[in-house]
Amino acid sequence: MAKETIAGLARRLGISKASVSYALNGQPGVSELTRRRVLDLAEELEWYPSSSARALSRSRAGAVGMVLSADPLLIDTEPYYMAMLAGIETALAAGDVALMLRMVGKDPAQERATYERWAGERKVDGVLVFDHLHDDPRPALLDRLGMPFVLHGAPGSAGPAAFSGTTTDHAVDAATIVRHLHDLGHRRVAHVSGPRTFLHEEERIGGVAACAATHGMEVVPFEGNYALGAGHDAVVSLLRDPGDRPITAVVFGNDLMSMGGLLALRELGLRCPEEVALVSWDDSLHCQLASPAVTALSRNPGMQGRVAAELLLALLETGTFQTRPMPVSELVVRASTAAG
Amino acid sequence: MAKETIAGLARRLGISKASVSYALNGQPGVSELTRRRVLDLAEELEWYPSSSARALSRSRAGAVGMVLSADPLLIDTEPYYMAMLAGIETALAAGDVALMLRMVGKDPAQERATYERWAGERKVDGVLVFDHLHDDPRPALLDRLGMPFVLHGAPGSAGPAAFSGTTTDHAVDAATIVRHLHDLGHRRVAHVSGPRTFLHEEERIGGVAACAATHGMEVVPFEGNYALGAGHDAVVSLLRDPGDRPITAVVFGNDLMSMGGLLALRELGLRCPEEVALVSWDDSLHCQLASPAVTALSRNPGMQGRVAAELLLALLETGTFQTRPMPVSELVVRASTAAG
DNA sequence: CTGAAAGCGCTTACAG
DNA sequence: CTGAAAGCGCTTACAG
Numbered sequence: 001m002a003k004e005t006i007a008g009l010a011r012r013l014g015i016s017k018a019s020v021s022y023a024l025n026g027q028p029g030v031s032e033l034t035r036r037r038v039l040d041l042a043e044e045l046e047w048y049p050s051s052s053a054r055a056l057s058r059s060r061a062g063a064v065g066m067v068l069s070a071d072p073l074l075i076d077t078e079p080y081y082m083a084m085l086a087g088i089e090t091a092l093a094a095g096d097v098a099l100m101l102r103m104v105g106k107d108p109a110q111e112r113a114t115y116e117r118w119a120g121e122r123k124v125d126g127v128l129v130f131d132h133l134h135d136d137p138r139p140a141l142l143d144r145l146g147m148p149f150v151l152h153g154a155p156g157s158a159g160p161a162a163f164s165g166t167t168t169d170h171a172v173d174a175a176t177i178v179r180h181l182h183d184l185g186h187r188r189v190a191h192v193s194g195p196r197t198f199l200h201e202e203e204r205i206g207g208v209a210a211c212a213a214t215h216g217m218e219v220v221p222f223e224g225n226y227a228l229g230a231g232h233d234a235v236v237s238l239l240r241d242p243g244d245r246p247i248t249a250v251v252f253g254n255d256l257m258s259m260g261g262l263l264a265l266r267e268l269g270l271r272c273p274e275e276v277a278l279v280s281w282d283d284s285l286h287c288q289l290a291s292p293a294v295t296a297l298s299r300n301p302g303m304q305g306r307v308a309a310e311l312l313l314a315l316l317e318t319g320t321f322q323t324r325p326m327p328v329s330e331l332v333v334r335a336s337t338a339a340g
Numbered sequence: 341m342a343k344e345t346i347a348g349l350a351r352r353l354g355i356s357k358a359s360v361s362y363a364l365n366g367q368p369g370v371s372e373l374t375r376r377r378v379l380d381l382a383e384e385l386e387w388y389p390s391s392s393a394r395a396l397s398r399s400r401a402g403a404v405g406m407v408l409s410a411d412p413l414l415i416d417t418e419p420y421y422m423a424m425l426a427g428i429e430t431a432l433a434a435g436d437v438a439l440m441l442r443m444v445g446k447d448p449a450q451e452r453a454t455y456e457r458w459a460g461e462r463k464v465d466g467v468l469v470f471d472h473l474h475d476d477p478r479p480a481l482l483d484r485l486g487m488p489f490v491l492h493g494a495p496g497s498a499g500p501a502a503f504s505g506t507t508t509d510h511a512v513d514a515a516t517i518v519r520h521l522h523d524l525g526h527r528r529v530a531h532v533s534g535p536r537t538f539l540h541e542e543e544r545i546g547g548v549a550a551c552a553a554t555h556g557m558e559v560v561p562f563e564g565n566y567a568l569g570a571g572h573d574a575v576v577s578l579l580r581d582p583g584d585r586p587i588t589a590v591v592f593g594n595d596l597m598s599m600g601g602l603l604a605l606r607e608l609g610l611r612c613p614e615e616v617a618l619v620s621w622d623d624s625l626h627c628q629l630a631s632p633a634v635t636a637l638s639r640n641p642g643m644q645g646r647v648a649a650e651l652l653l654a655l656l657e658t659g660t661f662q663t664r665p666m667p668v669s670e671l672v673v674r675a676s677t678a679a680g
Numbered sequence: 681c682t683g684a685a686a687g688c689g690c691t692t693a694c695a696g
Numbered sequence: 697c698t699g700a701a702a703g704c705g706c707t708t709a710c711a712g
Contacts, residue, residue: 048460052704120388
């Protein structure tokens with residue numbers, strides 16, 4: 001079949017291209033009868049307007065982009081991403097916007113190059129950006145490029161921002177975790193965080209320290225990189241040599257590090273939770289399946305993704321910035337912090 | 341900055357739009373000097389050609405699509421998808437083609453509607469299709485739509501196909517697993533497969549049965565749905581009441597069902613591997629982290645995704661169908677099948 | 681409510 | 697090697 005066009009429909013119906021266009025887009029300027037005839041014919045022919053022609057004349061791509069910048073090591077194992085993606089796609093599909101996905105390594109230059117290219121080619125109308133960094137160059141870059149964006153996961157401590165984003169109050173989450181450990185009698189705990197270049201990790205570290213101080217607890221910080229091995233190494237270096245005041249609980253920045261920590265405890269012959277309790281800052285199937293199952297903060301990545309996507313759609317629609325705080329996370333208590 | 345166009349570049353350089361276009365696209369028809377001046381100016385201005393204008397005039401979207409049609413339950417937990425996605429994106433990025441991602445529920449109508457829409461709008465130049473089904477309606481649909489596609493994971497038994505695809509010889513993989521269990525002394529095993537609507541599951545079931553027969557082993561089949569609960573329920577119903585000839589090993593169609601099976605064994609008080617051995621048809625971090633760690637077939641989803649994407653790029657480039665067999669999978673032996 | 685026309689920003693024969 | 701022009705398939709003021 002030769003590809004049908006709007007001109008073809010117009011000819012068949014004996015009307016002008018403009019009328020067909022108005023009818024299709026719900027614009028005024030056509031009678032209801034004409035509109036119906038157009039819509040019926042389009043359906044009968046299984047015809048859809050060309051996305052590139054539409055994009056060109058509207059100066060709107062009808063798609064948004066997302067760069068997944070992550071360690072190849074993590075990308076295929078971190079369940080958080082996939083859950084968030086599902087939420088994002090759900091919201092975008094509802095708004096009739098397509099998702100363009102790009103995966104690059106941990107090299108920040110590649111992420112920036114992708115944004116420059118997308119902006120130059122007008123390939124996407126906006127982007128979703130993740131993990132607010134210290135001195136994050138991306139907001140300024142995207143502003144310069146005229147590319148609308150939503151920053152997902154900015155720390156809650158930031159004031160009214162010059163851009164759209166979801167925020168999480170990590171200090172509250174930190175307090176939830178610390179209080180839980182305090183209630184169980186822990187007085188000296190370790191906090192194995194992700195890299196401090198992430199603002200949310202800064203906020204978590206501060207939150208854990210502050211809440212611990214309030215409760216007269218001591219915190220030993222350890223900076224990891226979210227990989228399994230980092231959790232393992234952290235536990236080995238923190239717990240191999242207990243000393244006189246041993247650490248009795250470890251809080252991990254994500255589920256993979258928690259799993260690494262669990263493996264290390266086994267190697268060291270330390271029993272969990274009797275000798276060392278574990279808490280993960282992200283919940284996932286890994287935490288549920290581990291033995292002992294790991295107590296974890298349930299952060300609902302699917303919902304977070306959905307909200308971030310909705311903010312982006314709203315930004316594209318109305319041009320106004322919005323900041324939307326995520327609900328406080330819930331701690332799912334499992335065997336790894338069972339009362340000793 | 342007002343958005344630069346090809347006309348603007350031409351004016352600045354005092355040449356025609358055509359020359360600029362030829363220079364950018366590596367076409368003959370411009371002097372080397374002119375080409376350099378164009379390229380240099382484009383770089384200086386950080387200018388890229390508009391993707392929609394290009395798509396419209398070339399009748400080529402510069403993107404391919406992928407519909408992830410899966411249970412919401414599985415989508416956020418099945419690591420196989422994410423790994424494959426990474427491989428796909430790697431290949432596409434190298435070919436300068438964008439990836440359009442769409443997630444829909446398990447409803448096949450939604451997947452088909454997406455293809456119809458994409459074809460009508462000429463939003464993508466081709467699609468990647470997964471999981472060859474019995475009487476799969478998708479190849480015929482895509483042919484009718486004139487949409488090039490690659491079918492990933494067709495069974496190896498199919499003859500020279502009328503379309504491009506990667507194939508896996510599941511019978512060989514089945515034999516690898518069955519022989520391993522036979523060597524360990526197992527004579528009565530269960531095979532908890534995925535749905536039989538998938539051709540590859542048919543082939544696996546047949547392969548397991550055939551190889552077992554050769555070795556004088558008995559196989560109890562059980563049809564699952566790849567979800568954690570299915571693995572759990574299978575083990576409960578197969579092993580709760582051992583009888584006189586108990587099942588001593590269970591083969592699961594994917595990692596999630598394996599994990600469910602492991603949980604069920606624990607509940608039933610059956611020791612693994614001493615009383616019941618476990619094998620998973622997919623490897624993942626779950627298999628590595630489980631205790632006992634689960635013996636699994638390592639299928640390299642990243643490589644599979646990469647090859648499928650390369651086939652699609654080749655198809656778009658040359659228009660010729662290719663079938664590419666995947667290498668035989670390797671069995672990673674872990675504690676769940678340790679010699680009793 | 682309808683039609684003729686310009687415009688979105690490229691690519692590509694076709695003359696020179 | 698270069699320039700003027702048509703075309704890709706829509707949208708959208710502008711007249712009627």
